[in-house]
Amino acid sequence: MAKSINFILLFSLLAFAPFCQIEGSLYPQFYEGSCPRVHDIVNSIVAKAFAKDPRMAASLLRLHFHDCFVKGCDASILLDSSGTIISEKRSNPNRDSARGFEVIDEIKSAIEKECPGTVSCADILALSARDSTVLTGGPNWEVPLGRRDSLGASIQGSNNNIPAPNNTFETILTKFKLKGLDIVDLVALSGSHTIGDSRCTSFRQRLYNQSGNGKADFTLDQNYAAKLRTQCPRSGGDQNLFVLDFVTPTKFDNNYFKNLLANKGLLSSDEILLTKNKVSADLVKKYAERNDIFFEQFAKSMIKMGNITPLTDSKGEIRKHCRKINK
Structure with missing residues (x-):
């Protein structure tokens, strides 16, 4: 009888487990x-x-x-x-x-x-x-x-x-690894650039002097570069906005990766995913081909990123106003 009660108790605890919090989780x-x-x-x-x-x-x-x-x-x-x-x-x-x-x-x-x-x-x-x-x-x-x-x-x-638009591939990957994220997370999370905008100041170097020779980045489609230069001059216009994904700028999809394959990634930090590392390049090609695979990995990587050293239990506080700590 005791064994039966213990079994029932164990079963109840297991059934309830997904709704229980393990300390710090x-x-x-x-x-x-x-x-x-x-x-x-x-x-x-x-x-x-x-x-x-x-x-x-x-x-x-x-x-x-x-x-x-x-x-x-x-x-x-x-x-x-x-x-x-x-x-x-x-x-x-x-x-x-x-x-x-x-x-x-x-x-x-x-x-x-x-x-x-x-x-x-x-x-x-x-x-x-x-x-x-x-x-x-x-x-x-x-x-x-x-x-x-x-x-x-x-x-x-x-x-x-925070990874910067002009960081090298190794620098960006290192910043991800220091947060417990890997190269798969790097490529998948970069896919968030399928929506949103970037300022001229974030990619001007690619248009005019990427390698110190006064020329546009050779990995950037030159027709696309010429179009960007019309609104992003050598000086001034720092805050001018450009869509990160010129195909479907307000739709979350895998066109970001298709743009990279066409050498039309806006930021240097985008295009180097294709040009500086074979593993990341293969992932770019996979996500460009399969939107469903990109979506699945993006969700996994967002959950993983959201778990970077959170404060839990008695650490930190619940702010009354998000802009300031409680008195």
Whole structure:
């Protein structure tokens, strides 16, 4: 009889296991009891922002990426400068380009009214990135939740850790590996450049002096380069925007990889995925051929990236306002 009871107890625990939290881990059902409408609230506000400004989807996706690569996925990117905090918004990768903070503020305000002091800004970033991907036609995935918010920021980490458009392939891969991500994650996550825009200043070098010889990057289609030069001059126009995927700029699909194969990747950091490493080049070709394989891997890599050193349990805090730490 005792054995039967033990077996039933064990079976019950195993059946319930997917909804339990292992200490320090994230899981999709984290707010199921404490804030069951969190998904609906985030999705409705992201959808409204996207309808008003289609660029916002890429901006929110980028915020999550730039957050996770600095101190882990802890919403440090959202903090304004105050007291001892120097905001990551002032770093080279974010200054004049990071956006979407008002959308996150609106989501946080709505959630605080629904379930105060419960949902972290870090989790809002993760959910917003997923919803932005889905709204533009990309893959869906269950977002592991349970992150907490940092008590500080790191402008130095933002300047040093986030891959830059003109970094070498090895530098970018190293930055990914330092975060526990591999070459598959690098290529798949680069596919997020299927939506969004880039500033002239981020790729001007490719148009005029990539190798120090005063000529355009030879890996860039020369007709495409000539078209880009009309709106991205040698000097001035730094903030002029160009779509990263000129075929379907607001649709999340695998045209980004097809563009690379046609030598029409906008950023140097895009094109080197095809020209500097055989493994990454093979992945580019695979994703260009099979949108379903790209979608499947992108979802896996987003979950993996979202798990970069999150604050959990008693670490950090749940901010009342995403721009500042609690008093």
